[in-house]
Amino acid sequence: MTVISVSRRQVLVGTTVALSSGAFGGLHIRTAHAKAPRAIDQAPCYYRFNHGKMQATIVSDGPLRLGDASAGFLGAPKEEITKMLTDNFLPLTNFMLEQNVLVLNTGDKMVLFDTGMGSSRIFGPSTGKLLSTLEAAGIDPKDIDAVVLTHGHHDHCWGIMADDGSSNFPNAQFYISKADFDFWTDAAKLGMTDPPYMKVTVAGARKHLLPIRDRMVFIKDGQEFLPGIQAMLTPGHTVGHMVFMITSDGKTLAVIGDLTHHQVLLMLKPRLQFVNDTDPKQGADTRVRVLDMLASNRIPLLGYHFPWPGIGHVAKLGEGFQYFPTPMEMLVYQDT
Ligand SMILES: [Zn+2]
Incomplete structure (x- = not known):
């Protein structure tokens, strides 16, 4: 031997x-x-693939550590959540969600989808890596032409502003639904204590969204607001949550944001409700409708919170769905 x-x-x-x-x-x-x-660093967290005539690079902002998985979902007894996780060889008490940020080179523009947690450490020390992973991937934040936001939550828009008050993406135009902008920057919500996350979420959105208000473009349902990038209103997780359909050379990829937070729980049981949705019932309805459409049309998706790098397909399974991660490739093939 x-x-x-x-x-x-x-x-x-x-x-x-x-x-x-x-x-x-x-x-x-x-x-x-x-x-x-023992070392704790991994290789730089970026992953490239071609999408039609565009090139996609997924960069990680680092995982969110959320503790007990069963606390995040409504509509099923704890034992059922435990069994689903156990059957899928997933931990029960160390619930982790990745943050898979997409950078799209359309050939004309560099487009960033969501921005991670920025310097906040409210979900632990493992987040806030976006700028370093962009650098590792050879992408200069100054070259980002457009920052597209699925919605106005912490882990999606808190990477916009640096602590010194400057924008991390100084040359970008910003895109979000008006419904989400208005909801999460509403000063009247700063005094709310229920739900408990409201006050801090609104304060953060105001910090990151108000200073770039003059560079903000409000996008509408069905609008192709950048060439090949179409917005789809998918309310429930937030009032103006958007999914983005990216089409190039006849191929479409769905950037699903927080349509679903978990590759097992909210796939097998898509009617489970996610505790931090502004309207959990509407969120479940929207999830089933969009996943059904993606499954029927065999459209690949990028899940912001799915296991790295978050690309895969969804197929119908019983009363729910099954997620099939796309195998990672060690080379970027030019003929895909
Ligand atoms: Zn999220």
């Missing part, structure tokens, strides 16, 4: 170890850890 020892540094810098194809049978590669502390 052949054993090749590879130093830890070689692995970290991605040094290629030449292996003849015939040597793989029974081959073990051993890394030399010695007494070095």
Whole structure:
């Protein structure tokens, strides 16, 4: 049995170890850890793929850590949530949602979809990585022409402004529904204590959306507001939540934002209600309607909170749906 020892540094810098194809049978590669502390960094979190004549790069803002999964969903007993997670080999108490931010190079414009948590750490220290992952992906925030927001929540618009009061995307035009802009920047809600997240969410939206009001474009249901990018009003999670259909060369990708937060729970049981929806019943109705459309038309989707990098398909399964993640590819193929 052949054993090749590879130093830890070689692995970290991605040094290629030449292996003849015939040597793989029974081959073990051993890394030399010695007494070095265990590393916590992953490779830079970006992932590219072609979409028609456009190029997509997904960059991570880092995962949200939300604790007990069963606390986030209404309409099913805790035991049922526990069983669904257990059956799918998912943890019960360390509920994690990714933040998959899309950068789309349309050939004419660079378009960013949502902006992550910015410098806020209210969901733990693992968020706020967007600017560093953009840099790792070779994308300069100054080159972003358009920032498109699915809705006005923390994890989608709090990356707009830097703490010094400047915009992180100084040359961008911003796009959001007027309904969400008005709802989340409404000063009258600053005094609300129910639901408990309202006050902080509104304060944050005002901090990030009001300073760029003169660069804001309000988008409407059905509008193709940028070439190949069409808005679809999908209310429920928020009053003006938008899904975006991106079409190029006959191919369509749905950027679903927070239409669904979980690749198992809200797929198998799409009528479950998400606790932080402004209208959970409407949110469930919208989820079923749009997922049904995506399944019927075999349209791929990007789930903002799905496991990295969040691209896949949805198919009907019983009274719900099943999510099929698209396999990641190690090369960006030019003929897709
Ligand atoms: Zn979200």
